[in-house]
Amino acid sequence: MNLSVQLGPLRLQNPVTVASGTFGYGVEYARLLDLNQLGAVTVKGICLRPVRGNPTPRTAEVTSGLLNAIGLQGPGVDGFIRQYWPFLRQLRVPTIINIWGTTIEEYAEVARRFDQLEGVGALELNVSCPNIKEGGAQFGTDCRLLARVVAACRKATRLPLITKLSPNVVSIVPYARAAEQEGSDALSIMNSYPAMAIDIETRRPRLANGVGGLTGPCIKPIAIKLVYDAARAVRIPIIGMGGIQSAEDAIEFLLAGATAVAVGTANFYAPRTALEVIEGLQRYMQRHGLTDVRDLIGRVDMPGAAGPAASENTCTPAESRMQQ
Amino acid sequence: MNLSVQLGPLRLQNPVTVASGTFGYGVEYARLLDLNQLGAVTVKGICLRPVRGNPTPRTAEVTSGLLNAIGLQGPGVDGFIRQYWPFLRQLRVPTIINIWGTTIEEYAEVARRFDQLEGVGALELNVSCPNIKEGGAQFGTDCRLLARVVAACRKATRLPLITKLSPNVVSIVPYARAAEQEGSDALSIMNSYPAMAIDIETRRPRLANGVGGLTGPCIKPIAIKLVYDAARAVRIPIIGMGGIQSAEDAIEFLLAGATAVAVGTANFYAPRTALEVIEGLQRYMQRHGLTDVRDLIGRVDMPGAAGPAASENTCTPAESRMQQ
Amino acid sequence: MLRLLLFCRGQSARQATARAAPPLTLGVSPRMLPSTMVEESTEILAHERVTESYYLLTLRAPGIAPRVQPGQFAHLRIWSRPDALLRRPFSIYQARGDTISILYKVVGKGTAALARMQPGERLDALGPLGHGFALPSPDGPEPILVAGGYGMAALYLLAERSPRRGIVFVGGRRRTDILCEAEFRALGWEVRPATEDGSYGVRGLVTEPLQVELQRHAAHRKLYACGPTPMLRAVARLAEAFGLPAELSLDEHMCCGMGVCLTCVVPVRTDGGWEYQRACTEGPVFDARQVLWEIPA
Amino acid sequence: MLRLLLFCRGQSARQATARAAPPLTLGVSPRMLPSTMVEESTEILAHERVTESYYLLTLRAPGIAPRVQPGQFAHLRIWSRPDALLRRPFSIYQARGDTISILYKVVGKGTAALARMQPGERLDALGPLGHGFALPSPDGPEPILVAGGYGMAALYLLAERSPRRGIVFVGGRRRTDILCEAEFRALGWEVRPATEDGSYGVRGLVTEPLQVELQRHAAHRKLYACGPTPMLRAVARLAEAFGLPAELSLDEHMCCGMGVCLTCVVPVRTDGGWEYQRACTEGPVFDARQVLWEIPA
Numbered sequence A, B: 001m002n003l004s005v006q007l008g009p010l011r012l013q014n015p016v017t018v019a020s021g022t023f024g025y026g027v028e029y030a031r032l033l034d035l036n037q038l039g040a041v042t043v044k045g046i047c048l049r050p051v052r053g054n055p056t057p058r059t060a061e062v063t064s065g066l067l068n069a070i071g072l073q074g075p076g077v078d079g080f081i082r083q084y085w086p087f088l089r090q091l092r093v094p095t096i097i098n099i100w101g102t103t104i105e106e107y108a109e110v111a112r113r114f115d116q117l118e119g120v121g122a123l124e125l126n127v128s129c130p131n132i133k134e135g136g137a138q139f140g141t142d143c144r145l146l147a148r149v150v151a152a153c154r155k156a157t158r159l160p161l162i163t164k165l166s167p168n169v170v171s172i173v174p175y176a177r178a179a180e181q182e183g184s185d186a187l188s189i190m191n192s193y194p195a196m197a198i199d200i201e202t203r204r205p206r207l208a209n210g211v212g213g214l215t216g217p218c219i220k221p222i223a224i225k226l227v228y229d230a231a232r233a234v235r236i237p238i239i240g241m242g243g244i245q246s247a248e249d250a251i252e253f254l255l256a257g258a259t260a261v262a263v264g265t266a267n268f269y270a271p272r273t274a275l276e277v278i279e280g281l282q283r284y285m286q287r288h289g290l291t292d293v294r295d296l297i298g299r300v301d302m303p304g305a306a307g308p309a310a311s312e313n314t315c316t317p318a319e320s321r322m323q324q
Numbered sequence C, D: 001m002l003r004l005l006l007f008c009r010g011q012s013a014r015q016a017t018a019r020a021a022p023p024l025t026l027g028v029s030p031r032m033l034p035s036t037m038v039e040e041s042t043e044i045l046a047h048e049r050v051t052e053s054y055y056l057l058t059l060r061a062p063g064i065a066p067r068v069q070p071g072q073f074a075h076l077r078i079w080s081r082p083d084a085l086l087r088r089p090f091s092i093y094q095a096r097g098d099t100i101s102i103l104y105k106v107v108g109k110g111t112a113a114l115a116r117m118q119p120g121e122r123l124d125a126l127g128p129l130g131h132g133f134a135l136p137s138p139d140g141p142e143p144i145l146v147a148g149g150y151g152m153a154a155l156y157l158l159a160e161r162s163p164r165r166g167i168v169f170v171g172g173r174r175r176t177d178i179l180c181e182a183e184f185r186a187l188g189w190e191v192r193p194a195t196e197d198g199s200y201g202v203r204g205l206v207t208e209p210l211q212v213e214l215q216r217h218a219a220h221r222k223l224y225a226c227g228p229t230p231m232l233r234a235v236a237r238l239a240e241a242f243g244l245p246a247e248l249s250l251d252e253h254m255c256c257g258m259g260v261c262l263t264c265v266v267p268v269r270t271d272g273g274w275e276y277q278r279a280c281t282e283g284p285v286f287d288a289r290q291v292l293w294e295i296p297a
């Protein structure tokens, strides 16, 4: 049975990774599961300098979901390399490093730094984190800015590049196309959705930051549609994520058009989910007589499906808030 | 204790109505609850002609939510007036009629037809239904088109106009402002979110239409944020909706900035929800020593809250897919 | 257009838990409205596994029970799964005094959660819902019932309340799928079982012995059927072939169960065209001649 | 930077249900990693209401129990609420043989659902988690424990395993909020209760008798505290005033409980600055001198 898939130049032994920010730096899970069984380990978003992040409360549980505004706390490139890389480089499976910046130059600089580090599997550009004031979400909701970020990182590194798109757009298609055109090897879909919850007793937002990002099972149907839309519009592979709790959820993403999947919020309450997804996927394939996981990718039987509407084809001003 | 609120010229005895498409034409619920206790009855979307709607399956249950692609089945203006108006006009509470069209002219024509009908409480423009091919969602995700629809309806009727916005945008602010500027008396936020689910055994989408709209408790945190964002940007009142199941949920919307709320999907499984919301709201006000429900509206205590970012201020080309 | 004053029937002391709103003048054809439903918190009186795959659930439902017509259903809110929002519809199998019972099969998460519920627990029920079967008249055609799976449950009240007895054709994959045979016999009906594996009754589909019977004698008979769609379709074809009237219970996927969401629609022939009608309101029982099995192009 | 080979201690037959991955060379300071946790499906052995508001839950947790250090916690997945996703953290009150117990108060939906669970049911548990209290040394300072609410539960193992006894100051609103007094006395500790309404022990906040005691005699004593934040802050002030060392258990809101989500962070003084540290990993027990009570501007 073949479970391996390609994310552009990067080969995964199976299509299951974890979502950035929900699996720490891998090492925290090393006692609970054998990381070498994953398709890849994806680490928390890293930028040039150490970042303290937002005040607390930073997360709040909502119906079938989680709201978070961590604020991208992290050790920065140097801290990451010093503290976590010695562990990660020992793994037999690739590490995907999620990176971000507050300017295009910063993105490129982080990419350049990791380009010099031996053994990195791929870089995932987080252009869509809704929890930082400068940059972040803006890059992910402005199609031309996105194109420039991807282009700058493409120039800065030969590592496989994965662009992680924001769900908070009218149509994901122009963003997916822009990333593809500028040389992204793959897409990650989706990041958390901007949302908010209020404690009616204190009348304060349940997150110190006011707004945050919604993740978990509640967003899965939104993520499935975004993956489906993007998969019909680009040729590069997609890592699908958003609410995956089980192999069934993961298979739904593969059928919608994802080449790989990432388990996110579920890691917080069911740390073995990613391994269970791999096992369940194999059982499903057996039961359905499938020998290659690639035979599932995009195989939803959509009656009368055609390409995306013409109006969605290009990065028109409609998708760009920047007036150039 | 004052529960009454104003939606522009329209007075509601309390801030609780029902969401269009989740309460039929009111009459279906007449045996289960006293409709005259509601703030208003909002009916299913109506356009010029009778509409058959989509093939089945039309709904699918998802985690803490519902996916639907009904396709706006309805009797058309004439059918509605003949079959349902004799009942609705007897009610002591206003009827809000949800209308839609496939062209700007059709919207205006439907508005004109209802302008001639005596006793209508308000018209709610559904510019955001994701389930029809022509029109619908397009009007809701193109800021200039939205402005034209609202302007055309404004000319066609003196009835209070409520514009129901789509959540499927980068920022709700320019849409809210466009509707306000063109003379909308209130906003409804939010309609369902485009989404999809796949049956992994049959490998077919769980809706015959492929994609549908996500509603129910799972979308509440998204709706709260949209209401909060819009409320800071416009002066007209907002009807908040999205996943309301209880008085607590409704109060969260009021605190975020909604002047009234609508109960939607919950009507399908708990038909008395709207009345329970009214009762629970009164208990909450008592417990907190509040005598006027208006003292809750927008009273979330947001640390350091300011107006929306400057970039969100106007209907720039960024929010318009139409090249004029 | 009909204008009628609807009032709540049987408002008695024992219906105190049932919620019903005051009378209202409706301007709508009664066929287009949910029937005389109430919403009530019922108590589970008994709950047992009756066959390998079926459970029998008995509820104290004083508001619903006295209103039930044969072929109607109850819409149950299964509380223990808060991530599964919707109610689940079940035909009302029996209605006696202030109790109703349901015969159901575990097929998914809702029914699995239901199966775990214990006597004494409460279950919110909406019912009775839908338009059921027209009762046969004493001097009308002889009733012939055709059932597959839980169709037997949907037909029981019709068999009980019909002023005349007839034949019940019942089908299933194997012996254990044949439900309530003894109950129908006890009512004085002749039961003709058929199983696909031949483990009980005639081997084959239930419509095969039905066809044989109709070939023998068809005049002055009427068919009433509930079961899987292919079976209903075969019954409709036989009815047409033999020129017989037939009422079919079409169990579409449902959401609200009371006519507002438009989930459960069935394409139905109208004068010169077709329209979608709601299985939960105009149905689940439809005249076989009206049902369109494909959506016209 | 430490480099150490971590291995799973006590891998014995009775830990068959515990899941632990193979040894790995970690490049990270052990303080920055979740402690020797396992995830296991535990069985509820006993579950009783011990006071008006507290429940005592006993679990068979052969993987967790032998690893527990005083001040650590378990992260429980309460299955019956699938719309509430997250685990809930509880201090490990007692750990004996292969069982652990938890003393908890019903405050919301998770604890309410937990309170409905019955012996025999299973509960997925992750633990032991966090860095707990340093055990007093036989010739070190005399331990003074300070507890509010379930803080008593968090301190019990420390009291049990400490090589020397001392005094426990315990506070609550009223008499029924004073937990486990007898248990501490049975271990040989002196217990000094205080209640806000004066219904038991001294009237007032627990830190008032503590202050009186320290004024009497402070030398060679160390404070260990767990309770509401205002209490911890008052204890930290007293420690500072009297120049005493103090370890505080800070129970922040948690999500993953194992150091990955960064929900539970506490501002902590570092050389020349401050940083956020994770209550679930570097904590919940922190040195009082390190804790910043306000985020520096």
Ligand SMILES: Cc1cc2nc3c(=O)[nH]c(=O)nc-3n(C[C@H](O)[C@H](O)[C@H](O)COP(=O)(O)OP(=O)(O)OC[C@H]3O[C@@H](n4cnc5c(N)ncnc54)[C@H](O)[C@@H]3O)c2cc1C
Pocket: C073, C088, C089, C090, C091, C092, C102, C103, C104, C105, C106, C107, C108, C109, C110, C111, C112, C150, C153, C154, C250, C251, C252, C253, C254, C284
């Ligand atoms: C009017 C009516 C009367 C019914 N009477 C009975 C009865 O007397 N006894 C009985 O056992 N069942 C009856 N059913 C079917 C019953 O409603 C479904 O089996 C039940 O809703 C499944 O719920 P679930 O959560 O277990 O399954 P889900 O997890 O929701 O789904 C599991 C499987 O069941 C299928 N399914 C779900 N809902 C329906 C449905 N409404 N109709 C057909 N298949 C469905 C799904 O497609 C899926 O394949 C009736 C249905 C209707 C509409």
Ligand SMILES: Cc1cc2nc3c(=O)[nH]c(=O)nc-3n(C[C@H](O)[C@H](O)[C@H](O)COP(=O)(O)OP(=O)(O)OC[C@H]3O[C@@H](n4cnc5c(N)ncnc54)[C@H](O)[C@@H]3O)c2cc1C
Pocket: D073, D088, D089, D090, D091, D092, D102, D103, D104, D105, D106, D107, D108, D109, D110, D111, D112, D150, D153, D154, D250, D251, D252, D253, D254, D284
């Ligand atoms: C390390 C640690 C050890 C703990 N030990 C114990 C213990 O031994 N016994 C015990 O009874 N409780 C203990 N708690 C608190 C316990 O975790 C919470 O009471 C529980 O998570 C509430 O869950 P819920 O679903 O019932 O409440 P929710 O419905 O989630 O919330 C109800 C209320 O409780 C508050 N709350 C939720 N989580 C926490 C939290 N982590 N800390 C404080 N308040 C919270 C909420 O803000 C809200 O006001 C501990 C917490 C931590 C972090």
Ligand SMILES: Cc1cc2nc3c(=O)[nH]c(=O)nc-3n(C[C@H](O)[C@H](O)[C@H](O)COP(=O)(O)O)c2cc1C
Pocket: A019, A020, A021, A022, A044, A045, A046, A066, A068, A070, A072, A098, A125, A126, A129, A164, A190, A191, A192, A215, A216, A217, A219, A241, A242, A243, A244, A262, A263, A264, A265, A266, D261
């Ligand atoms: C607490 C938390 C932190 C996250 N941090 C990051 C991050 O640093 N970089 C990033 O690209 N995405 C981050 N994400 C988003 C996830 O990677 C993922 O896209 C999202 O959670 C959706 O998947 P899920 O529903 O399975 O959680 C974070 C999500 C959560 C819940």
Ligand SMILES: Cc1cc2nc3c(=O)[nH]c(=O)nc-3n(C[C@H](O)[C@H](O)[C@H](O)COP(=O)(O)O)c2cc1C
Pocket: B019, B020, B021, B022, B044, B045, B046, B066, B068, B070, B072, B098, B125, B126, B129, B164, B190, B191, B192, B215, B216, B217, B219, B241, B242, B243, B244, B262, B263, B264, B265, B266, C261
């Ligand atoms: C089955 C269904 C039909 C709907 N039909 C309409 C409609 O005709 N017009 C409209 O503006 N909104 C329609 N909506 C959207 C609702 O009015 C409401 O905006 C949405 O359901 C969010 O609220 P909720 O989460 O409480 O359901 C429909 C929603 C559902 C679930």
Ligand code: FES
Pocket: C253, C254, C255, C256, C257, C258, C259, C260, C261, C262, C263, C264, C265, C278, C279, C280, C281
């Ligand atoms: S199930 Fe809602 S209309 Fe029939």
Ligand code: FES
Pocket: D253, D254, D255, D256, D257, D258, D259, D260, D261, D262, D263, D264, D265, D278, D279, D280, D281
């Ligand atoms: S709770 Fe997740 S890092 Fe502490």
